[in-house]
Amino acid sequence: xxxxSLEKFENKIAPLGKLFINSSLIDQKxxxxxxxxxYIPANEIAGKLGNFKVANMIILGAYLEKxxxxxxxxxxxxxxxxxxxxxxxxxxxxxxxxxxxxNYFSKNYR
Numbered sequence: 632x633x634x635x636s637l638e639k640f641e642n643k644i645a646p647l648g649k650l651f652i653n654s655s656l657i658d659q660k661x662x663x664x665x666x667x668x669x670y671i672p673a674n675e676i677a678g679k680l681g682n683f684k685v686a687n688m689i690i691l692g693a694y695l696e697k698x699x700x701x702x703x704x705x706x707x708x709x710x711x712x713x714x715x716x717x718x719x720x721x722x723x724x725x726x727x728x729x730x731x732x733x734n735y736f737s738k739n740y741r
Contacts, residue, residue, distance in 0.1 A: 633657065649697065651690050669693060669740060676731050685728035692732020697740070703729050 634657050644650055646665040655674030671693045673686035695701060707726050714721055 634659075637661075649694070651694055653686060653690060655686070669697070669736065671732065671735060673732070676735060677728065680724065680727055680731060682724055685724055688725050688728035689732035689735070692729035692734075693736035694732075695729070696733040696736040703733075 633653070637652065637657055637659075641650065641661060641663065644663070644666050648666045650661055650663070650666050650668045652661070652668060652670050653673040654670035655672045660670075661668040671690055673689040674683055676689050677683045677686040691706070692703075695703070695706070703726065706729060707722060710725055711719065711722055
């Protein structure tokens, strides 16, 4: 989700693979023409939600909108189990971030 990660992992993506770039942090485009690239301003969206720590969930939401691998309810159930009672208050914000990522992708790439 940052420029060093892009530089390190971009060439490891299989041809026809998908690359989701946090365009809030990375201002360059991929040099690859054999993959699908999506530019999601995850930090900007997370800031609007009031917590920059959910930028990863915004990217996940965009990825899920593209791939339809899992629905949000499964992700939320997994987060609830992972977070436990002590962090249960974070579930609503993470769900909001998933939806925001899905919405951004749907609006900009469909």
